[in-house]
Amino acid sequence: MNELQQLNESHGLLLVFVNVLLEQIGLPVPAYPTLIVTGALAMQSKPLLGAGVLVAMFACLIADTLWYFAGKRYGGVLLKSICKISLSQDTCIRQGLNVYDRVGPRAMLLSKFLPGAGALVTTVAGMNATPFALFMRYSLAGSFIWAGSALLLGMLFTDAIIPLLGWLTGYLPLAIGSVLLALGLFIGWKYWKRRRLMKRTSKVPRITVPQLLALRDTDDMPLIIDVRPKFHTAVVEGIPGALSISLEEPLDPWLDQLSDVDMVFYCACPNELSAALLAEKLRARGLTRGKALIGGLDAWREAHPDQDIPGQAATA
Structure with a gap:
């Protein structure tokens, strides 16, 4: 000592x-x-x-x-x-x-x-x-x-x-082994939680950017919803004309507006998880006509960086 x-x-x-x-x-x-x-x-x-x-x-x-x-x-x-x-x-x-x-x-x-x-x-x-x-x-x-x-x-x-x-x-070897075991258990638990969440949200329908663009100027054009946090939408520009509804805000004010429309949700996150989570929350409220945009904002920019989609409402 x-x-x-x-x-x-x-x-x-x-x-x-x-x-x-x-x-x-x-x-x-x-x-x-x-x-x-x-x-x-x-x-x-x-x-x-x-x-x-x-x-x-x-x-x-x-x-x-x-x-x-x-x-x-x-x-x-x-x-x-x-x-x-x-x-x-x-x-x-x-x-x-x-x-x-x-x-x-x-x-x-x-x-x-x-x-x-x-x-x-x-x-x-x-x-x-x-x-x-x-x-x-x-x-x-x-x-x-x-x-x-x-x-x-x-x-x-x-x-x-x-x-x-x-x-x-x-007892240094025993102490190191205990720490490594605890760390391994923690990582395993976090991985299990992530896989469970991914499996659950995989049930939400998906749509690709080309499929979305093919619907423009048609009667089947869905309402595009930006799921990113409000701060992120103010700092990083998203898909033009998209409606902004963050995952954390109350859904009640939006239910009437979204009750009879097709929706496409997008985010700037891996595995379009936030988009799928919002679609999942709306499905629980009876609004089942929503899909998550595969690849989110990154996929949109890669495919059509200057492409605009007309006819979207910017505010509720």
Whole structure:
């Protein structure tokens, strides 16, 4: 245990900086446990506590600033890249945009407590052209809350953590095996949930972009509905003339308007999941004439980037 204390005193701040920076950049190397251990060990060297908070905040600020400017420049393309490594990639973009749409930059106050959410929220802040000074304030505040809470937990439970660290030092292979087993079970559970959702939504009828375009200027032209969050529709232009109904808003105001029309739903998400979910919700209310656009907005742009569809209502 003395060796661990000496290591913390000599290289603890460097370890905190590297671990936090790598996690906030997006690598799967959790830094919160490191901060908790640092807080517990620092009770015997209290100047490390204040330094630990500052170092962690500095590492967070570097990563947040990189994501902010990357989001400002690359926007939706970067969001998709972030969500490709998510265990819930089908809902990752929608959830990130919805959170920022509801609470704005205040989302950065707590986003670091959720794996991957820190990068997602700061990227959306850049996409939304949040003023940099405002972004900095919330980034620093969120970093302080996140890092400070971990160090405080370590301080409060130091009497339990120090003996545990001593036990883990003696049974390191068992400890590593337990962590890997827990991680494997978590990943398996998330994968099972995703497959179950995909199987359920696969029952929603689909339509391709060429099939949709073949219906234009005919009596069978469906109403096109943009399922993306309101914030995303304001930032990234969708199919011209589409009606905007996000997945989270109440459906009651729309039921009369949609009761006797064919509908095509589209989103900007993997497997057109949000579109299928809205179609599923409407089917539960008795509106069964809806289909999800295969490939969503990306497929539309690839097939006909300048193509317009006339005759759509922009508002309810």
